[in-house]
Amino acid sequence: MDNVDIARLQKYLSTKFGMDNLTVRGRPNKDDSAEVYIGDEFIGVIFRDDEEGDVSYDFNMAILEIDLPERPAS
Numbered sequence: 001m002d003n004v005d006i007a008r009l010q011k012y013l014s015t016k017f018g019m020d021n022l023t024v025r026g027r028p029n030k031d032d033s034a035e036v037y038i039g040d041e042f043i044g045v046i047f048r049d050d051e052e053g054d055v056s057y058d059f060n061m062a063i064l065e066i067d068l069p070e071r072p073a074s
Helices: 003-017
Strands: 022-026 033-038 041-051 054-060
Touching: 003 022, 003 033
Parallel strands: none
Antiparallel strands: 022 033, 033 041, 041 054
16 A cells, blocks of 8 residues: 555544554555554554455454453353
8 A cells, every 4th residue: 555545544543443543554565455553552454455446445453362351250
């Protein structure tokens, strides 16, 4: 992704999630995706899809079980 796409995505996500410390960063040797961070913590990847001129972005975020709050007792 170019710097213009990255800046637009960062502005959109920061506004949408209300987070000033959310950043979108280019990936070395990749031009179809960018990494998303909150502060210094990597949270996911955005992929750019250009299907016959219709551009969309797919945000993928993995959530590890160990990062979730404990399950309530049943």
